[in-house]
Amino acid sequence: MRYPIIIHPDQRLYEQAEPIDYITDEIVVLLDDMYETMVAHDGIGLAAPQIGRKLRIAVVEVDEGDRFDLINPEIIDRKGTSIDVEGCLSIPEVYGTVERADEVTVRYYDRDGSEMEVTAYGYLARAFQHEIDHLDGKLFIDQLIERIKPEDLERYMEEHADD
Numbered sequence: 001m002r003y004p005i006i007i008h009p010d011q012r013l014y015e016q017a018e019p020i021d022y023i024t025d026e027i028v029v030l031l032d033d034m035y036e037t038m039v040a041h042d043g044i045g046l047a048a049p050q051i052g053r054k055l056r057i058a059v060v061e062v063d064e065g066d067r068f069d070l071i072n073p074e075i076i077d078r079k080g081t082s083i084d085v086e087g088c089l090s091i092p093e094v095y096g097t098v099e100r101a102d103e104v105t106v107r108y109y110d111r112d113g114s115e116m117e118v119t120a121y122g123y124l125a126r127a128f129q130h131e132i133d134h135l136d137g138k139l140f141i142d143q144l145i146e147r148i149k150p151e152d153l154e155r156y157m158e159e160h161a162d163d
Helices: 025-040 124-135 150-159
Strands: 046-047 059-060 068-079 082-088 091-100 103-109 115-121 146-148
Touching: 025 046, 025 059, 046 124, 059 115, 059 124, 068 124, 082 124, 082 150, 091 150, 103 124, 103 146, 103 150, 115 124, 146 150
Parallel strands: none
Antiparallel strands: 046 059, 059 068, 068 103, 082 091, 091 146, 103 115
């Protein structure tokens, strides 16, 4: 099932998501529905608050076939920083640069209830941080360094390809 995406300035996007106590069949189905919704909207990540669910879960897939179902994720280590462009399904046609850690280690539970840890770098690390921010009621637009107009995005990306 595909969900509609909650669009900014909806205040639900600023609420803290609630931790999951038990991984039920409903949670597993929700993860699959969130993934389907994310793919249908051409996204690389989606957090439950973006579909109106106040739950601490998110899905991320930066590289096709390398999907992460994150239940109660938390960043336990950060290293380095970089500035790069971000956008968001909940804030259409808005892009801008945000400073984030280059490397993060994330602890979470997978859909089977196993505790996992993953260390991510670059774009995947950025996606994890963006989605976990959603779970904490934070949006990338509140961290913008420079806003980039949609019509300037392609040119900006080409000019900064070697950064």
